[in-house]
Amino acid sequence: MSDKLDIIIFGVTGYTGLRTIPYLTNVINQYNLSLSWGVAGRSEVKIKKMLKEFGQSKGVNYDNVPIIIADINDENSLKNMTSQARIVLNATGPYYLYGEQVVKACLASGTHHVDLSGESLYTEKMQLLYHEEAKSKGIYIISACGLDSIPVDMGIVFLKNNFQGTLNSVETYTYLETESSTKEPLLNVGTYNSVIYALANFFQTESQRKKLFHTELPTTEPKICTKLIHKSDLINKWCTLQPDPDAAVARRSQHFFYDLYNERPIQVNCYLGLNSFWYLLKAMFLGFWIIIFSQFNRTRNLLFKYPSSFSNGLFTHEGPSEERQEGTVVNVKLRGKGWWGMSQNTVALIDSAPNKEIIAKVSGRNPGYGLSCATFAISAITILTESDKMPSTGGVYPPGVAFAQTTMIEKLHLNGVKFELISKN
Incomplete structure (x- = not known):
């Protein structure tokens, strides 16, 4: 890919990541936004198969969706993925095990990050370790963007x-x-x-x-x-x-x-x-x-x-x-x-x-795969379109603070x- 995507859904073969796609595209179309998006995961074959089956069930063709190969255990592949997006929707839980690697890759490449984590040890650790760095780099790291919370x-x-x-x-x-x-x-x-x-x-x-x-x-x-x-x-x-x-x-x-x-x-x-x-x-x-x-x-x-x-x-x-x-x-x-x-x-x-x-x-x-997918997608789109209404120039925040003054x-x-x-x- 020669051009950077606006949005990448990482973990698209998971239950929530895949079901976020229709909500993301609906909001993009609803507000007539010119936002590009793609998906990422470990296996291109599996991603293509799931996109085709999911698209057929929804009456949509996802054959031309950009696919990036990224493995949670491969630091270079994560940095390669995050460098190709303005924001990553991270759907690869449990975040206690797999969340920090993606956050660090986003900070290294200057990419915003949202996830669905309700795991307090992870969300609060990200604030403790990376809030000041994210602030200085103008990057938003927002967790708990689903049913929690x-x-x-x-x-x-x-x-x-x-x-x-x-x-x-x-x-x-x-x-x-x-x-x-x-x-x-x-x-x-x-x-x-x-x-x-x-x-x-x-x-x-x-x-x-x-x-x-x-x-x-x-x-x-x-x-x-x-x-x-x-x-x-x-x-x-x-x-x-x-x-x-x-x-x-x-x-x-x-x-x-x-x-x-x-x-x-x-x-x-x-x-x-x-x-x-x-x-x-x-x-x-x-x-x-x-x-x-x-x-x-x-x-x-x-x-x-x-x-x-x-x-x-x-x-x-x-x-x-x-x-x-x-x-x-x-x-x-x-x-x-x-x-x-x-x-x-x-x-x-x-x-x-x-x-x-x-x-x-x-x-x-x-609640698990409708409401959460809607809030997940809208959190990412809000960061891209209304960052001027968010606190400071970046940081690690809970959603109530991050989005309080947005639409x-x-x-x-x-x-x-x-x-x-x-x-x-």
Whole structure:
């Protein structure tokens, strides 16, 4: 290739990478953008075969899509790939194992990078090691650009933009609605493996997290109440605390908002909602054993070997059917509390109790391979087209900070990820 491509999808033979293509092309056509794109992976034969089969299923011819050969274990091939693009959409997880190599290649060639990682050890390590270098080179490295954690992080931005006052705290509630009664799996095993690695490195993540920021956040009150188990009146479901990755990403964003813009940091708690107390207990029981087994090599290998058994059939090597994907909707309801009429730059303690509440909802069909692919593609396009609205000239950021002042929410809303204001009192 003589000319540099605007966009390369790396890991296109994976479940998510391949399914990102239609979302990418739809947005390019929708906004009449002159952006070129190609794909990358280890095997040209496999890529061509999968592109042909996928194109036939969609009624599209992908025979002329540029293909770059790149192997995650070959540093030179990675640099060759990144040098041929303005931005790389990295879909090669688990990122704990394979993410840093691509980030380093992007930094070496001056290429932007987005990925789907919800693995806090990886995302926070990239910020710790490479934020200043990325800033100096004008390169954006943005992780968590899928289901983890665009709905929550950009949902908080949407809430703040509509609040018209000082937002003190936000509670988010994530839950699924399924139109099909089938017991088919919900996600491919690649996502499951990333979860296992994240749990295995929990204590290392906590130690690393203390080094991320040099400034201390100011004290804000009243303190948000943390509830381990409760029945939520907002979604009428039983809920449990969901600290990673959404809460961790959101709190990183709030720290950046304070450091960059002197904005009052918003307290955030994230919850997962289930249909009954029995389902909640079952999920907590399975979760407990997954956490324990993930800490030791021998038992961790059992988790990798039998994903369906340990996840109650939610994750399999085969992945979900098209019907199962399209019949599942993810919802995130957000409830914010604060004060009417005050600026978000009011960092000082406020004596009175919050007098205003706002509720919003973010939702999307096919959470793993519809919503995530849309947010993935739009994240990359936003960097290429609206970098003047992003912080500084580059850096390693969570999505809420990176895209807060762009038109990303509007683009998402037009492409199947709905942002709705439910009420404001």
